[in-house]
Amino acid sequence: SFELTQDPAVSVALGQTVRITCQGDSLRSYFASWYQQRPGQAPILVIYDNNNRPSGIPDRFSGSSSGNTASLTITGAQAKDEADYYCSSWDNSGIHPVFGGGTKLTVL
């Protein structure tokens, strides 16, 4: 089992908005980051420190966190956003980083 829990799969219609969530006790104390991974490729950082976007990441990607849940929102989903998305934060003991199990996003 994972200390950070994600829905295994989510779908969204082209151009619509989708929220991907990540739950875990450590999120009450530590920031979350989010990674996009397309098939056969390395992960890409899309959100760090809950709601910050690295340079080059489109502003349709946004992040938030409340209580034990962090969220990644894609506003106006595009076909190229179809990928696996992983959240990450510290483990419950605050010793080392952990990843969620990943959410497979399908754009219909």
Added chain:
Amino acid sequence: QVQLHESGPGLVKPSGTLSLTCTVSGGSIGSYYWSWIRQPAGKGLEWIGRIYTSGSTIYNPSLKSRVTMSVDTSKNQFSLKLSSVTAADTAVYYCARDWFGEFSDYFDYWGQGTLVTVSS
């Protein structure tokens, strides 16, 4: 633009030692943390450990007894050794730059990954 590139044998025998090197280009390895992360086929990501350019390390408790990391700042490289490997260690291994702080830890640059298979 910082780039990372993993290199090393793609096949390791059971009970042997997995050895990988990550070469950093487009920037200095100095004054940053660097991590290794792995991903078995069709599965999620697992953090293995991190090293600072001073040589200080922190390892995932689940792998700590088998992991050794080192850094060579003169070559802009850092390395991973994982001993006593089994088939469960078969995975794509990534190196990444690690922004590590009191409440935050994220990975902003990643290598393309290298597949290591443990098999006789």
